[in-house]
Amino acid sequence: MIHLFFLMFSLIAVIASWRVVAAKHIIHAVLWLVVTFFSTACLFVMLGAEFLAAIQILVYAGAIIILYVFAIMLVNVKDLDIKAHFHKHRRLAKLLGLVIFAELGLVFLQRFTFLQAKGPLAVQQAEWGGNSEVIGRLLYTDYILPFELASIILLVAIIGAVVLAITQEKRA
Amino acid sequence: MISLNWYLVVSALLFCIGLIGVLVKRNVIMVFLCLELMLNAANLSLVAFSDYLGNIQGQIFTIFNITVAAAEAVVGLAIIISLYRNRAMTNVDDFNLLKW
Amino acid sequence: MLENLQRLIQLTIHLIVNKLVPLTHPWGWAFIKALIVVSLIMLAVTFVTLAERKLIGRMQIRHGPMRTGWHGILQPIADGIKLLCKECITPAEADKWVFLMAPIVSIAFAFVPLAVIPFAKTFFITDINIGLLFILAVSSVGFLGNIMAGWSSASKYSFLGSLRALALMISFEVPMVMSMVGVVVFTGSLSMVTIVESQAHWGWFILSQPMAFVIYVLCGIAETQRTPFDMMEDEGSLVCGFFTEYSGMRFALFSLAEYINMFLVAILATVLFLGGWQPPFVSWPLFGFLNAVPSVFWFSAKLLLFMFLYIWLRGTLPRVRYDQLMYLCWKILMPLALLNLMLTALFLASKMNILIFYLLNLLVVVIWLSIYAKTQAWVSANNQ
Numbered sequence: 001m002i003h004l005f006f007l008m009f010s011l012i013a014v015i016a017s018w019r020v021v022a023a024k025h026i027i028h029a030v031l032w033l034v035v036t037f038f039s040t041a042c043l044f045v046m047l048g049a050e051f052l053a054a055i056q057i058l059v060y061a062g063a064i065i066i067l068y069v070f071a072i073m074l075v076n077v078k079d080l081d082i083k084a085h086f087h088k089h090r091r092l093a094k095l096l097g098l099v100i101f102a103e104l105g106l107v108f109l110q111r112f113t114f115l116q117a118k119g120p121l122a123v124q125q126a127e128w129g130g131n132s133e134v135i136g137r138l139l140y141t142d143y144i145l146p147f148e149l150a151s152i153i154l155l156v157a158i159i160g161a162v163v164l165a166i167t168q169e170k171r172a
Numbered sequence: 173m174i175s176l177n178w179y180l181v182v183s184a185l186l187f188c189i190g191l192i193g194v195l196v197k198r199n200v201i202m203v204f205l206c207l208e209l210m211l212n213a214a215n216l217s218l219v220a221f222s223d224y225l226g227n228i229q230g231q232i233f234t235i236f237n238i239t240v241a242a243a244e245a246v247v248g249l250a251i252i253i254s255l256y257r258n259r260a261m262t263n264v265d266d267f268n269l270l271k272w
Numbered sequence: 273m274l275e276n277l278q279r280l281i282q283l284t285i286h287l288i289v290n291k292l293v294p295l296t297h298p299w300g301w302a303f304i305k306a307l308i309v310v311s312l313i314m315l316a317v318t319f320v321t322l323a324e325r326k327l328i329g330r331m332q333i334r335h336g337p338m339r340t341g342w343h344g345i346l347q348p349i350a351d352g353i354k355l356l357c358k359e360c361i362t363p364a365e366a367d368k369w370v371f372l373m374a375p376i377v378s379i380a381f382a383f384v385p386l387a388v389i390p391f392a393k394t395f396f397i398t399d400i401n402i403g404l405l406f407i408l409a410v411s412s413v414g415f416l417g418n419i420m421a422g423w424s425s426a427s428k429y430s431f432l433g434s435l436r437a438l439a440l441m442i443s444f445e446v447p448m449v450m451s452m453v454g455v456v457v458f459t460g461s462l463s464m465v466t467i468v469e470s471q472a473h474w475g476w477f478i479l480s481q482p483m484a485f486v487i488y489v490l491c492g493i494a495e496t497q498r499t500p501f502d503m504m505e506d507e508g509s510l511v512c513g514f515f516t517e518y519s520g521m522r523f524a525l526f527s528l529a530e531y532i533n534m535f536l537v538a539i540l541a542t543v544l545f546l547g548g549w550q551p552p553f554v555s556w557p558l559f560g561f562l563n564a565v566p567s568v569f570w571f572s573a574k575l576l577l578f579m580f581l582y583i584w585l586r587g588t589l590p591r592v593r594y595d596q597l598m599y600l601c602w603k604i605l606m607p608l609a610l611l612n613l614m615l616t617a618l619f620l621a622s623k624m625n626i627l628i629f630y631l632l633n634l635l636v637v638v639i640w641l642s643i644y645a646k647t648q649a650w651v652s653a654n655n656q
Contacts, residue, residue, distance in 0.1 A: 006174050010182040017186050017209055021193035027423050029205055031370065034416060036186070040212055043179070047223040049231050054405040056215070059238050062412030064208065064245045066442055069419050071249040072201060073435055075256050093195035097188045104184035108177050119226030130401045132462060134228050135235070143232055150239045157243035164250035167257075 186213035378417030433513030448491035450609035468548030492537035
């Protein structure tokens, strides 16, 4: 059963991501990207990271994708028709992609003997009550500095976006 | 039980498709979308490692990854919008004002 | 003849229950529960449309539908038959696949969140430990249906409607989630069942989180695009918003999704703030007899009360202007939600008595309201 699910979700993810690259129109690309994110979230659930799966759908599909759609709708739709929007070097790019995939695949298909030792995750989850509890605890104790840094990054992004997108006439 | 390698292969496949997209596409927004795809692939491999190593750090790293992706999307789209306002185009090749 | 029919029905039920859906397997039970929930919600939606028309009619001193059945009781069925028989038109310029998929996406993601909701003490399809997050995530994806419809129709009304809907959803999602976080801080869990159960201990969260409740209600009405905030379906300026170009059953699917989303907002308000299936005064021994009433009754009573609030607001308030809406979201609801979160955290850290916390919350609301009234008076005085 679990093999079937893995096969299904990974196939959907790969096909949808290929459709993102090959899409005729940019909105189609965005919609296929949502499908990719969804099936990746399903893979996350299979890996026991259900909190991340929900976050993935909430942030990516719910916020970032909607932001993209918004930007696309603000830009003139006719400019976005992707009929002749491929680079002339696309054969080369595909070859490069294939080579990199072959390399990564060669590395990834080896046996990871050093992965035999299991870490403390299962113990932590049993002790603290679940995946989201463990993530929450660690974010607010061991990783408090990166957490605060992330919030500062978000603040900077908000202010930066406002400053970049504001029109000049309104300021005067 | 599916071995870690298969998750990593799927992640590599997604990453390479995203990479091809970034190299091939000329539209800025499309390039951004393919970048999101690559980040997503990286997240998948991080979570897979986290599960198989029994260590939560991979998942925490993924959370920061998603945060940074959101910030990147916001700033990038703002730049695209203001570029579009000033030059009325969204092709990467046309943004060549700084080219010497 | 009748006996044969009875035996046939019995055999069919036996086949479905015991052979096709094995009850020993947990999925079999989940399937049957999901069937029950979906059909009940569909039924409820059908009759809420009728109730809405009747109530709005009464509020405007007219009768509402009267002709079909006793006092128009069969009106929703007549409407359904009419919509089924109508032709589904696809505009020539439309993007066919996206146009076709949009209502399906809307309705599918409206139904999915119902899977984690505790409708009664022992009746829920499933209980997952990230229940609330799951609902938020899935319902935020449902908005993609609006975008798909608005973009693929190739009509400027649909397009403008979906743009407005998008901006509204992005903005109001933030204070809405913030207001829910207060409840989650109290319970320490995202599971819907745990949230309901912990309200026996803390009292209903509407008492300890009054600000959050008001913020949630306002945001919920905005998110479901109901009347004071229905900028995207503004009949006066945009014919019907993002589903202008839809007709027949596809249109029906969109309005069905809208009503299910309304139900979802009402259900979440019930579960998070009004004690879910708990009877009122649950912690007082004097009112223990209220527990004798089946818990699903309390749940549906609160739910229907909230739905009445929806209809009441629609019958009472005029539409808000767009900039006023954004002002409300970012400059009023957002800081209030943050303030509420801070107060909640302070309360839990200081371990004060919950009654003092109730009073503190009320005090903050009163202070805030008076400041708001002063500033509004100042603004209107300066404008003249």
